Amino acid sequence: MAHRLRPVGLAFTRTAPVRLVFAGEMAAAPEAVFRALADDVPGWSDWFPAVRSIGLIDEGAGRKVRLAGGTRFRETIVAAEPDELYAYRVDEATVPGVRALLEEWRLTPVGTGTRVQWTWAADGNALFRLLVRLSRGALARVFRGAVTALDRRLADQSSGQDGRRARDA
Template sequence: MARRLSSVELDFAESAPVRLTFTTRLAAAPGPVYRALAEEVADTPLWFPSVAAARPLDGGAGREVSLRGGVFFRETIMARDPGARYAYRIDETNAPCVKALLEDWRLRPASSGTAVRWTMAGEGPALFRLAMRAAGPGIGHSFKGAMRKLDRHLAGTRTP
């Protein structure tokens, strides 16, 4: 059953009770990485294996994402800064215990591609906080694998 979450703002990425932050480098430039994250939403399952389906909503102002295993999210895009930042708030989900969630992707040029920082910021009761912290290593592993797949995906779709 879907539930509405608390409506948080961008600063929640820095102030949430639980923050998981992961970083990596990609060979691709920030522009293509941003396009893959923010504009080519339906292609997300091609490079992020935990995502079963994704589609833009409301002319790109939101997204709907289904994870493998049945969890889904309806999201509002909070920040669009091409090549630099993409953030969204989860407004509705069937995930238990969560009170608020926001994900913030930061991109910056690196010497040979893009430095990517992904923050999952959340709030919920003690059980949620404990589960998020315990899941951190697995979420980080999933992130790193997805970023490797994204880099390969972008290398195969880049035009000269």
């Protein structure tokens, strides 16, 4: 059963009791990365391995997400600054112990590519905070895999290929 989380804003990325920050570089330009994050929301399931389904809700102001393993989130988009920033907070979650959660994707031009920084800011009970800290390595691997897959997808799209990975290959 989903439960409501405390609403937080962008400042939470600096004040959250648990902050995990990951960064990587992509060959794709910030414009293409931002479009993939903010405009092609259903496409997340093609490049972010944990996402099974995702879609916009509330006339585009929010997202409904289902992860591998059955975890579900209902989110509100809190920032969508073209080519620079995409952030959302979780309003409802099926995760026990979580009280607040916000994810921020910050994009910075690097040559013709993009530096992507993903901040995962959270609050929860002591067990939740401990489990998140212990999951840092796994989340880092998920982030690296997602950035690599998204970069490949965007390169395929710019070269005229579909960019979708084969399902049930």
